[in-house]
Amino acid sequence: MTRSVGIVGGGHTRWGDREATYKDLIQEAGKATFDDVSGVGPGDIEGLFVGSVQPERFAFQTHVAPMVAELLGVAPDSMIARTELACASGQAALRYAWLAIAAGQLDTALVLGVEKMNLPDEHAAEAQSGMTNVMDREFDGVNGLNAPPYFAMVAQRHMHEYGTTREQLAQVSAKNKSHAAHNEFAQFQEEVSVDDVIDSFPLSPPLCLYDCSGITDGAAGLILMSEEKAREVTDEAAWITGSGQACFASNSVNNLPSMSAWPQATTAAEQAYDQAGIDDPVAELDVAEVHDCFSISEIVEYEDLGWVEKGEGGQFVEDGRSALDGDIAVNPRGGLLGCGHPLGATGVSQALEIYNQFRGDVPAERRVPDPETGLIHNLSGSASVHSVMTMARGRP
Amino acid sequence: MSDDRDAVELPDTIELPRLLDFYELQTAEHTGIHEFYERLHEGRLSTTRCSDCGDVQFPPRIVCPECHCDDLEYVDLPREGELFAFSMLRAGAPLGMEDEVPFVTGIVEVGDVRLSARIDGAEYDDLAIGDPVELKVVEIDGPADHERVFYRFEPR
Ligand SMILES: [Zn+2]
Numbered sequence: 001m002t003r004s005v006g007i008v009g010g011g012h013t014r015w016g017d018r019e020a021t022y023k024d025l026i027q028e029a030g031k032a033t034f035d036d037v038s039g040v041g042p043g044d045i046e047g048l049f050v051g052s053v054q055p056e057r058f059a060f061q062t063h064v065a066p067m068v069a070e071l072l073g074v075a076p077d078s079m080i081a082r083t084e085l086a087c088a089s090g091q092a093a094l095r096y097a098w099l100a101i102a103a104g105q106l107d108t109a110l111v112l113g114v115e116k117m118n119l120p121d122e123h124a125a126e127a128q129s130g131m132t133n134v135m136d137r138e139f140d141g142v143n144g145l146n147a148p149p150y151f152a153m154v155a156q157r158h159m160h161e162y163g164t165t166r167e168q169l170a171q172v173s174a175k176n177k178s179h180a181a182h183n184e185f186a187q188f189q190e191e192v193s194v195d196d197v198i199d200s201f202p203l204s205p206p207l208c209l210y211d212c213s214g215i216t217d218g219a220a221g222l223i224l225m226s227e228e229k230a231r232e233v234t235d236e237a238a239w240i241t242g243s244g245q246a247c248f249a250s251n252s253v254n255n256l257p258s259m260s261a262w263p264q265a266t267t268a269a270e271q272a273y274d275q276a277g278i279d280d281p282v283a284e285l286d287v288a289e290v291h292d293c294f295s296i297s298e299i300v301e302y303e304d305l306g307w308v309e310k311g312e313g314g315q316f317v318e319d320g321r322s323a324l325d326g327d328i329a330v331n332p333r334g335g336l337l338g339c340g341h342p343l344g345a346t347g348v349s350q351a352l353e354i355y356n357q358f359r360g361d362v363p364a365e366r367r368v369p370d371p372e373t374g375l376i377h378n379l380s381g382s383a384s385v386h387s388v389m390t391m392a393r394g395r396p
Numbered sequence: 397m398s399d400d401r402d403a404v405e406l407p408d409t410i411e412l413p414r415l416l417d418f419y420e421l422q423t424a425e426h427t428g429i430h431e432f433y434e435r436l437h438e439g440r441l442s443t444t445r446c447s448d449c450g451d452v453q454f455p456p457r458i459v460c461p462e463c464h465c466d467d468l469e470y471v472d473l474p475r476e477g478e479l480f481a482f483s484m485l486r487a488g489a490p491l492g493m494e495d496e497v498p499f500v501t502g503i504v505e506v507g508d509v510r511l512s513a514r515i516d517g518a519e520y521d522d523l524a525i526g527d528p529v530e531l532k533v534v535e536i537d538g539p540a541d542h543e544r545v546f547y548r549f550e551p552r
Contacts, residue, residue, distance in 0.1 A: 152483035
């Protein structure tokens with residue numbers, strides 16, 4: 001194995017509460033993706049990987065990968081699949097596409113992530129039902145444990161054990177939402193202050209509304225190619241240098257290793273760093289898109305991705321080390337907090353952001369200075385699974 | 397517009413299948429862990445323990461995840477526990493829970509088991525990590541052909 005695989009382009013829909021169907025979103029993202037990569041058309045796609053979590057619930061549709069193929073005129077003759085890994089479904093699709101190309105099964109793949117989550121207002125509770133069965137429905141969902149109260153308890157435990165402050169949580173949200181203010185695809189394009197976060201609706205204390213990502217409609221796509229093929233169509237790529245994942249035989253509360261630490265993230269990151277030859281991630285990573293489904297998540301991730309000692313994540317943001325000009329620019333796209341979180345599309349959009357940062361194709365207000373290396377990270381469900389991928393800027 | 401078009405009649409509301417109410421069907425004809433629910437009917441919170449390797453699980457199982465033995469026995473958990481973490485659901489409730497918000501939900505340690513549970517009889521601001529809590533069993537009225545129950549906790 002181990003052929004080099006590169007992201008050679010991608011595209012995005014506008015994200016938000018969209019007046020668009022699931023199928024509309026697929027077509028918008030597909031068009032944007034193929035428009036971005038001259039020299040690659042639908043007829044070149046040998047593998048199709050679709051990240052989507054709950055089309056059965058939100059769009060009343062299953063078997064969605066062939067629907068994507070039909071809508072975009074793609075005829076994959078090697079592999080076609082949908083991935084479902086809750087909030088990390090987009091990254092899972094990307095990981096499988098990478099593996100298939102690296103293993104020599106195919107040379108050109110389309111990765112498309114899509115989620116239609118906003119139902120008409122009177123059906124909001126039905127959408128929430130879809131978000132409350134991500135942990136064990138019988139023993140956790142039944143207690144109202146959807147994401148906000150669950151991650152609120154992670155915040156509560158992290159504050160209790162390590163002294164993380166309410167202000168530090170808000171600093172994450174203010175940073176990421178302020179990046180999203182300069183992202184034309186983002187759901188929330190407004191500058192937000194630390195005080196705005198703390199004063200927002202106390203949805204699931206200690207977390208407030210602005211500590212939470214959104215309920216979002218959106219899609220994004222990527223074209224992946226083997227190094228040989230990539231050379232034919234582009235002089236700028238994001239090479240995938242490492243990819244790791246871990247789950248510790250757990251999904252429901254009793255079986256998680258911790259409520260304030262995610263050692264699965266450490267395992268996944270170590271795999272990716274090892275493959276990429278990264279010894280000192282803080283020194284060697286320039287830009288990262290990490291899973292800030294809630295403000296607390298990003299703080300735990302600074303720690304468990306191996307950037308700071310356990311308990312020092314709050315200080316990392318407070319000291320500006322995750323700012324655009326900090327040690328690692330974290331979530332310049334705007335994160336899930338600013339862009340929203342159309343579950344299956346998030347990981348795809350994160351990877352596209354790393355590629356766009358490499359090629360300088362982002363507004364100056366949120367551009368990372370000359371990045372050469374990047375990382376994406378997603379957790380899923382009760383943070384029981386963590387997925388990490390590293391990338392390097394390349395010119396094939 | 398034509399007056400002679402056939403009309404397709406849909407009901408104004410479509411009744412939800414029972415799976416959307418979050419509570420599992422609890423009798424022997426529906427679930428392999430019916431003994432857990434039978435004990436809960438009697439007011440006892442229990443779980444499974446592997447008769448081979450001794451592993452105690454929660455949630456209860458029919459196969460031990462450690463050794464894959466399928467000879468599991470039910471053991472009672474303590475009625476009293478400690479509050480490990482808690483928050484609230486103030487909005488964004490799923491189907492069937494919209495009328496219950498706001499409510500406190502949390503994580504309780506009972507013996508060697510850590511489980512999530514609704515916390516009744518307390519406001520969020522009155523609770524603290526480490527508070528003693530006690531089991532209560534509630535009856536679930538809803539679309540099932542048998543009486544269902546579930547566990548919650550309340551301050552002791
Ligand atoms: Zn056993």
